[in-house]
Amino acid sequence: MRARVFVTLRKAVLDPQGQAVGQALRTLGFSELKDARLGKLVELEVADGTSKARIEEMCKKLLANPVIEDFSVELT
Amino acid sequence: MRARVFVTLRKAVLDPQGQAVGQALRTLGFSELKDARLGKLVELEVADGTSKARIEEMCKKLLANPVIEDFSVELT
Structure with a gap:
């Protein structure tokens, strides 16, 4: 199964790269x-039956920096 | 109105950053x-009534490199 993780900068954080774009x-x-x-x-391509919570754990541990970023997970 | 653009590497293109993750x-x-x-x-935050075609034009002109990347647009 596949999952998509969206990592975005928090609203309060300046985004100079976005401003340039x-x-x-x-x-x-x-x-x-x-x-x-x-x-x-x-x-992400993960083993069948992987829970959303498990993918959120991946986000917290590696994919997102919770100080400046938000994330959301979508299973497909 | 808001739009989300997803830019992904084409399947045939190596993704060393993804492999590292x-x-x-x-x-x-x-x-x-x-x-x-x-x-x-x-x-993207765009003026109300902006068409999907117009946002796809933004992708072709700047946001994505069509040689190595695919893109998809989602209006929200």
Whole structure:
């Protein structure tokens, strides 16, 4: 089975990389863009029957930095 | 309105960063992990009524490298 993990910077944390992307897109003519924020996507292939809690444990231990990042897990 | 863009490496492209994450997780005891691949998540805040096609254009022009990456867009 597969799982997707989304790791995003917390709202209160500055995201200069996202700001650069946003500025670049507006320079390219995408004036409808208001804000851009960058995060990570981790696609995991795990043994069948792996629980969501187990994947959240992976996030807490390695994939996300809980001080500045939030994460969410989606099983597919 | 908000949109999420998922940028992933194409299947045929080697992903050393994902392999490193996978190895690290297995070292931490997550033996149920079979494979890990890393991608990018771009969260966009755009003007109401922006079409999906317009966001796909952003991907083609800046957010993804179509030679080695696939992308998908999700409007929320």
